[in-house]
Amino acid sequence: SAREALVAGLVVLALYWFAMLAALGTFFPLFSLYLTENLGLSGTQAGMVTAALPLAGLLVQPLWGSLADRSGKRVRILAFVTGAAALGYRNLASAHTFPGVLAATVALAVVSTSVMPLAVSVSMGLVRERGRSAFGMVRSVGTLGYLVAVSGFPLLLQAFGGHVDAMVAPGATPSEPRLGFMLFVASGFMGTASLLALALRSDGAVSLRAGAGDWRRLVVGGPY
Numbered sequence: 001s002a003r004e005a006l007v008a009g010l011v012v013l014a015l016y017w018f019a020m021l022a023a024l025g026t027f028f029p030l031f032s033l034y035l036t037e038n039l040g041l042s043g044t045q046a047g048m049v050t051a052a053l054p055l056a057g058l059l060v061q062p063l064w065g066s067l068a069d070r071s072g073k074r075v076r077i078l079a080f081v082t083g084a085a086a087l088g089y090r091n092l093a094s095a096h097t098f099p100g101v102l103a104a105t106v107a108l109a110v111v112s113t114s115v116m117p118l119a120v121s122v123s124m125g126l127v128r129e130r131g132r133s134a135f136g137m138v139r140s141v142g143t144l145g146y147l148v149a150v151s152g153f154p155l156l157l158q159a160f161g162g163h164v165d166a167m168v169a170p171g172a173t174p175s176e177p178r179l180g181f182m183l184f185v186a187s188g189f190m191g192t193a194s195l196l197a198l199a200l201r202s203d204g205a206v207s208l209r210a211g212a213g214d215w216r217r218l219v220v221g222g223p224y
Contacts, residue, residue, distance in 0.1 A: 009201055011139060013126055016196040017142030020082065020115060023189035025149030026182050027089065027173035034182065035101065036169055051152045052105045057113025068121065069210035075202040078118045079156035089187035093180055096144040096169060115190075122197075123195035125206035149189070157181055 035046040064081060068074045074161075088108030095104040127134035156179065167180035218224050 003137050009126065010130070010134070010197055012199050013123060014138045014141040016193050016200070017119065017123075017138055018145035018148075019189045019193035019196060020119060020145070021142040022145035022149040022181060022191065023085075023089070024172060025146035025187040026153050026189060030153075030182050038169065038172060038177070038179050039096060039098075039101060040169035040172040041098055041101070049098075049102050049105050052102060053109045055107050056109035059112050061114050063120075065117060068118060068183060071167060072209040073202070073209045074118065074122050074125070075197060075200050078115070078195035078200075079194050081111040081114050082190055082197055084190035085115055086187045088112055089183045092126075093167065093183040093187075096167065105126075107213060110122040112190075115222045122200065122206050125204065125208075126201060128205055145189075149185075150154060151161050153182060153185065156185060159207055 032046055032050055035041045035049055036043070041049065053111060064077065068077045071077070071200040085108065088104070088111060092101070092104045092108055123135055144216040157176070161176075161181045164181050164184065165180055166177035168174055168177050213214055
């Protein structure tokens with residue numbers, strides 16, 4: 001029935017948020033530690049790498065948002081940037097020098113920093129007829145995914161980390177030589193989220209196209 005299809009769609013959307021935020025929960029808490037301990041970057045170098053994420057996002061997020069709004073293909077673009085982010089995490093695992101890590105981080109940021117705002121846009125379109133609490137319920141599953149990743153990754157590393165090679169720069173003596181395993185786990189979560197995004201509805205509100213100059217209506221809107 002239509003109701004069952006709607007519920008199934010909300011479940012898929014909630015699972016997308018779970019997997020997507022689980023990827024972020026695996027990556028962000030440990031990324032700086034990985035840079036300094038495992039790759040042996042200095043504090044300044046690690047700061048430059050981590051700063052590259054929001055700086056690149058500042059430049060590219062409007063471009064992805066504009067493409068999604070003007071084309072109306074928000075779900076497809078969300079699936080694309082989510083899948084590209086999965087590849088970005090995997091690519092980052094292959095970088096071991098400061099220039100390489102910086103370049104790989106910028107490449108990751110070009111797609112990954114747009115995942116969250118596009119996910120919010122798509123979610124708002126999909127749950128708009130489900131009441132005021134619908135988005136909060138879906139988004140809370142994502143928060144659960146983040147919590148599961150933060151608390152569960154150490155156990156995952158202990159159980160399966162021995163199956164991956166240590167990623168350690170010459171001369172570095174990290175407390176956990178296989179911490180780079182987090183990049184593979186984050187890639188797996190984000191790849192799963194990309195597949196889930198492909199199963200989301202792409203018609204209705206999420207397919208509306210923005211016309212030229214629509215941003216002016218937003219600027220003068222009272223709620224905005």
